[in-house]
Every structure is written in C-alpha cells, then in structure tokens.
Amino acid sequence: LTEHLMDQTELLELANDAIILTDADGTITYWNQGACRTYGWEKIEAVGQNVHALLRTDLSGEGENLEASLRKQSRWEGKLQQVRRNGQLIVVASRWTSEDGNPSSPRLQINTDVTVASRETAALRESEEHYRRFVMEDFTGTLSIRADGQIATCNPAFANIFGFASIEEATTGNFFELLRGRKDGVELLEMVRQHGIAQRLGGHIHGHQRI
Numbered sequence: 143l144t145e146h147l148m149d150q151t152e153l154l155e156l157a158n159d160a161i162i163l164t165d166a167d168g169t170i171t172y173w174n175q176g177a178c179r180t181y182g183w184e185k186i187e188a189v190g191q192n193v194h195a196l197l198r199t200d201l202s203g204e205g206e207n208l209e210a211s212l213r214k215q216s217r218w219e220g221k222l223q224q225v226r227r228n229g230q231l232i233v234v235a236s237r238w239t240s241e242d243g244n245p246s247s248p249r250l251q252i253n254t255d256v257t258v259a260s261r262e263t264a265a266l267r268e269s270e271e272h273y274r275r276f277v278m279e280d281f282t283g284t285l286s287i288r289a290d291g292q293i294a295t296c297n298p299a300f301a302n303i304f305g306f307a308s309i310e311e312a313t314t315g316n317f318f319e320l321l322r323g324r325k326d327g328v329e330l331l332e333m334v335r336q337h338g339i340a341q342r343l344g345g346h347i348h349g350h351q352r353i
C-alpha cells in the first residue's frame with residue numbers, strides 16, 4: 143500500500159481532499175497538500191504525529207466502530223468531528239482503507255470537509271422539528287387532506303375537535319364527510335373546494351388541502 147501510494151505522490155498532492163497515511167498505531171507517515179489546506183498543519187509539522195491526537199478526532203458516534211471495522215473488513219466510512227490548527231471544529235466525510243488480513247498494515251484515510259453541508263442539514267432538521275412541535279402542540283386543529291377528502295395527517299387538536307381517540311383513528315376518516323355533519327361545514331367545505339385552504343374558522347379548524 144505504501145509503495146503504491148508513493149508512486150502516485152504527484153497526483154495525490156493535486157487532490158483537494160486530505161489524504162493521510164498512518165502506520166497501525168496512527169503515526170502520520172504521509173500528509174498531502176489537501177490535508178494542509180483542510181487542517182492548517184504543514185507537512186513537516188504533521189508527519190510523525192499521532193493523527194487522532196493532532197486532529198483531536200472525536201471517535202464517539204459513527205467513529206466508535208472505526209478500528210473494529212478496519213480489523214474485520216479492512217475499510218471504514220463515516221463522518222468524524224475534528225479540529226483544525228486554528229481551533230475550528232470541522233466535520234469530515236472520512237474513508238479508511240488498510241491491507242486485507244493484515245491488522246498491522248498502514249492505514250490510508252481520505253477526508254473531505256463537509257462542515258457547511260452538515261450545518262445546513264442540522265439547521266433543516268431543527269427547523270422541521272420546530273415546525274412539527276408547533277403543529278403538534280397547537281390548540282388549533284391542523285390537517286392535510288387528499289383530493290378526495292381523505293385525511294392524510296393531522297395534529298392532536300384536530301383529532302380532539304372531531305372526537306377521535308387518536309391521530310391514527312382520525313386518518314381513517316374523510317374530512318368532507320366530517321364537514322357535512324357540522325353547522326359550519328357547508329361554508330368551510332366550499333372554501334376548501336374553491337381554494338384548497340381552510341383557515342381557522344370559529345376557533346375550530348385550520349387545515350391545508352394537498353392534492
């Protein structure tokens with residue numbers, strides 16, 4: 143593995159990704175220019191250092207099975223949290239490879255900085271969770287329905303308004319049929335059919351029709 147990599151040194155130095163070679167104990171033996179850019183450490187500073195100590199790698203989470211996977215399958219892929227020279231926390235998509243059947247062989251790792259994408263994903267997930275909690279905790283009944291009136295989803299307030307024992311039971315019902323049995327149903331049903339949206343009416347219902 144080491145000899146093959148050294149034959150490709152010029153190409154490795156052109157890569158944007160951080161390409162790092164270590165021995166079985168984690169001591170860095172090769173550090174390309176991509177690693178310099180990613181982590182801020184120069185080659186002369188990094189070579190000879192323990193990779194996890196230098197980069198303060200967080201091996202919890204996905205990284206917990208890194209060593210076990212290398213021993214059993216000679217490869218590992220996942221996301222790791224590491225720290226740049228300036229103290230900035232980053233997330234990398236990391237791919238590790240070693241020689242089959244040789245636990246003492248060198249380890250090649252290729253790391254791609256995905257910090258921005260990870261933050262965006264986390265922000266989107268947080269936003270979706272905030273919306274879900276807002277809907278579920280809202281005292282106004284909220285629902286989504288199909289074109290034929292079948293209830294696709296709803297929140298607990300809607301289920302309570304219409305006397306359902308649970309959200310699951312409510313999703314077996316038809317919104318249009320429910321409205322026909324209410325005094326305000328005719329007016330609200332006409333709004334849904336014309337505009338696809340039912341705003342809060344009489345403190346009872348707030349819904350969105352999804353075609």
